[in-house]
Amino acid sequence: MSVAYAAEPSTITADAIKPFPKPRTIKELDALFEGAGHPSAIPIVLTPGLAKLLLRRNKKNRLIRPSTITEYARDMVAKAWTLNGEAIKLAWNGDALDGQHRLYACEKAGVSIPTFIVGNLLPEAQDTMDSGLRRTTADVFSLNEEERSTTLAAIVRRVWGWNAGDRKFTRRGSPTKTEARALLREAPEIRRSAEIAGRTRTAFPHIPQSALGTAHYLFNSIDPDETAWFFQRLADGAEIPLGHPILALRSRVTSERAKAGIPWARHLTYLVITWNAVREGRDLSRFSVPAGTPVPEPK
Structure with a gap:
């Protein structure tokens, strides 16, 4: 026909x-x-x-x-x-x-x-029937020649969840491939967040790239300059005094990772708590995050 x-x-x-x-x-x-x-x-x-x-x-x-x-x-x-x-x-x-x-x-x-x-x-x-491997969002991004397609897909999924109001990241729902592509068109800066996440993870391999990338995207929409400094210091831990929130974060995730796995949402919670403390100019000596606590809003 x-x-x-x-x-x-x-x-x-x-x-x-x-x-x-x-x-x-x-x-x-x-x-x-x-x-x-x-x-x-x-x-x-x-x-x-x-x-x-x-x-x-x-x-x-x-x-x-x-x-x-x-x-x-x-x-x-x-x-x-x-x-x-x-x-x-x-x-x-x-x-x-x-x-x-x-x-x-x-x-x-x-x-x-x-x-x-x-x-x-x-x-x-x-x-x-249905014996083939289902194509993932990362596969779709890769076919469209996106760099860091796996990390990019993971960050897009988390940002989509955040935009949908999921602050505990416990929902099973995820964006369709069409919705994922649409979000990337609307927020192309997520690509830059994936790049920074990869660099930070290489220097400091204790926080998942998807959590780093999601945090970078959220923080960058608030203050790009401070976000750049925040992730540089998170990666190298240099030029910051004792008691500084970033040093506290690096110490906390390093020790927790050595003992047991950290739920994904807790990684993002730690990043937001640290970011807010830096923005408010206060020291951070401890993290108190009860199980099931929603991720706070970055300021």
Whole structure:
């Protein structure tokens, strides 16, 4: 089938795909595969109503992951769900073999999306589905030639959580790949934070790069000059007197790391407590951070 696109293929959404069939019932969907006699793929516009009907055919599948459904639905509502070649897969007898999270998300979002439907598969084909390694946000950044892609992805995820109001960093939710790319477009300075995090971690390897990068991004939005000095001194510990907050931080994380692992949020909490003490010009002799304490707001 020859399709005339109303947009670049990478930005195709349901609104832009006029030639694609839009079946609203199972009967209309089945009619698309009548007479094929073999597995075949057809691009369609999937409506929430058809998604709900197809879920009735979802008789045997993996346990659903609500967080994945929520992430997919956010992209669908934002019209960021693109036609990427992934398909809803149906057996010859009509059973849905693959795509349940996309179907649930389409129903939840209440919007139509473009997708491929593959029909006439053998039921046992389900055994080999989803056997590939899922592409991560770090993979996406790497494919887009971002430097320090793994660190960058981790910092973007934490900044996204911070912006969403998660001050304990205990939520399982994370940005979709589309949301991660959007955040990086909106805040390109995160790239610089990832670079500084890498340098600091090389000199002082006791705080995760993602915590360093997140802190750098937050502090830099308050005072870039003081942030530069703060991270230089955190890295080398030079030219600061006894009792200085940065020396206290370096000592605390070094001793705690030697004894046991430190929860990620506590690393960021220590950094913010130290930053605030430096900004207020006071010494810092001890850190008191009860378990489950939200990360304080940097000043």
